[in-house]
Amino acid sequence: MNITLVGTGYVGLVTGTCFANVGNDVTCLDVDISKIEQLSNGESPFYEPGLSEMMTKCIDDNRLHFTCSKKEAYEHADVIFICVGTPTGAKGECDLSHVFGVADDIAKSSASDRSPLIIVKSTVPVGTTHKVRERIPERMSIANNPEFLREGNAIEDFRRPDRVVCGVDTEGARTVLTKLYAPFVGEGRPLLFFDIPSSEMVKYASNAMLACKISFINEIASLCERNGANIDAVRTGMCADNRIGTAFFRPGIGYGGSCFPKDTLAVMEMGQDANAPCLVNTAVHELNLRQRAWFAQRVIDHFGGSLEGKRIAFWGLAFKPRTDDVRDAPSIDIAKALIERGAEVIGFDPEAAENFSIEVSQIELADDMYAVTSQADALVICTEWPEFGTCSLSKVKGLLNEPLIFDGRNMFDEDTMTKAGFTYYSVGRPTVTQSSNTTANQ
Numbered sequence: 271m272n273i274t275l276v277g278t279g280y281v282g283l284v285t286g287t288c289f290a291n292v293g294n295d296v297t298c299l300d301v302d303i304s305k306i307e308q309l310s311n312g313e314s315p316f317y318e319p320g321l322s323e324m325m326t327k328c329i330d331d332n333r334l335h336f337t338c339s340k341k342e343a344y345e346h347a348d349v350i351f352i353c354v355g356t357p358t359g360a361k362g363e364c365d366l367s368h369v370f371g372v373a374d375d376i377a378k379s380s381a382s383d384r385s386p387l388i389i390v391k392s393t394v395p396v397g398t399t400h401k402v403r404e405r406i407p408e409r410m411s412i413a414n415n416p417e418f419l420r421e422g423n424a425i426e427d428f429r430r431p432d433r434v435v436c437g438v439d440t441e442g443a444r445t446v447l448t449k450l451y452a453p454f455v456g457e458g459r460p461l462l463f464f465d466i467p468s469s470e471m472v473k474y475a476s477n478a479m480l481a482c483k484i485s486f487i488n489e490i491a492s493l494c495e496r497n498g499a500n501i502d503a504v505r506t507g508m509c510a511d512n513r514i515g516t517a518f519f520r521p522g523i524g525y526g527g528s529c530f531p532k533d534t535l536a537v538m539e540m541g542q543d544a545n546a547p548c549l550v551n552t553a554v555h556e557l558n559l560r561q562r563a564w565f566a567q568r569v570i571d572h573f574g575g576s577l578e579g580k581r582i583a584f585w586g587l588a589f590k591p592r593t594d595d596v597r598d599a600p601s602i603d604i605a606k607a608l609i610e611r612g613a614e615v616i617g618f619d620p621e622a623a624e625n626f627s628i629e630v631s632q633i634e635l636a637d638d639m640y641a642v643t644s645q646a647d648a649l650v651i652c653t654e655w656p657e658f659g660t661c662s663l664s665k666v667k668g669l670l671n672e673p674l675i676f677d678g679r680n681m682f683d684e685d686t687m688t689k690a691g692f693t694y695y696s697v698g699r700p701t702v703t704q705s706s707n708t709t710a711n712q
């Protein structure tokens with residue numbers, strides 16, 4: 271099939287590359303000429319494990335093309351995926367100008383003898399796909415097909431999805447989508463067809479539910495600290511109930527990234543527009559912001575309210591491991607809060623350091639995880655990159671001015687830190703105090 275993807279962000283580029291990899295002829299369209307040149311050389315503009323390798327293979331096989339020309343992108347397409355961004359607007363609403371702009375371009379640029387299926391893959395509020403329908407010629411059909419891939423795991427998520435969700439209102443659209451996704455679905459990986467508004471809602475509701483689980487466990491973690499309970503035990507006890515499950519239930523400094531924060535806001539906006547306020551989502555959002563502020567305050571309180579003259583090292587700057595993405599990363603708010611109280615901040619991240627320094631220009635960057643701790647007064651962990659969990663704690667202790675760690679992702683257990691001689695703050699667990707070398711609630 272001839273497939274065109276409009277927008278070469280995470281969703282567009284991964285989707286296009288994975289479709290090309292199973293034999294389709296794929297063209298990716300973007301307005302950014304320098305990005306198109308970079309992509310044509312097989313270079314991904316962001317870090318995503320396995321993506322550049324797969325792109326290079328598909329480019330070499332002449333199945334994956336990149337262009338800025340709308341004519342070239344639209345004239346032979348059987349299917350056009352709209353994968354452009356839907357950023358949060360000034361009032362928290364989902365800005366759909368890019369999506370509608372693409373629909374208008376398709377209407378203007380497509381050859382009059384072709385009737386491609388237009389698939390909205392961008393995350394859009396309910397009703398948007400029908401609005402796109404109104405902007406494209408009658409002869410074309412429309413579908414909605416939300417994406418569930420996770421950054422850092424995007425290729426695997428696309429190739430082996432839990433499910434593929436499609437919103438259709440014609441048999442023709444259903445047939446095309448069935449053919450497109452045949453290589454990726456099968457036993458235990460269903461291809462689900464719904465009406466278009468339900469498909470749009472599945473995407474928001476899924477992200478909102480996952481965000482809800484995270485804020486919920488963080489709220490319980492906070493109660494645990496105040497009541498002498500341990501979130502690890504509480505979580506184990508809860509998750510033994512199959513109805514609750516273990517996924518997205520790790521306590522920490524909250525969620526970040528380009529999806530959960532934006533999508534919870536968009537659900538709140540949808541609720542306001544429909545005069546049906548989304549109370550759970552509002553609380554989920556507020557709890558997420560509170561979690562970051564609380565963690566920063568914990569560092570400030572330890573030092574008695576002022577961080578003047580203190581050098582604070584950061585391990586992990588990305589919003590999660592296996593990505594260089596720092597969009598809405600909790601580390602940004604935490605670093606800014608510490609800098610505001612006078613701290614000098616130095617950070618290390620295996621992939622995201624450069625991107626982070628654009629957001630927080632005052633940060634000093636270090637080349638490796640040990641160098642960053644040298645002569646620092648404390649270590650703050652914001653992202654659970656696996657290499658941090660297997661570090662030499664004795665080496666870290668030797669490098670820090672004081673054996674003090676604030677772990678926002680609960681990477682270590684308290685026994686290990688007690689034995690290693692650290693003062694160790696984590697989330698929802700008793701604080702390990704170095705002076706007594708015993709655990710105590712704080």
Ligand code: UGA
Nearest residue numbers: 417418419420421518519520522524525526527529589590
């Ligand atoms: C999320 C969804 O997981 C994808 O299914 C969806 O396709 C994507 O958004 C999207 O809408 O495009 P992503 O933003 O890549 O994917 O990242 P996640 O792995 O979901 O993590 C989001 C945040 O939650 C991270 O900051 C992570 O640290 C945090 N998190 C996750 C926790 O704090 N605790 C957990 O137990 C799990």
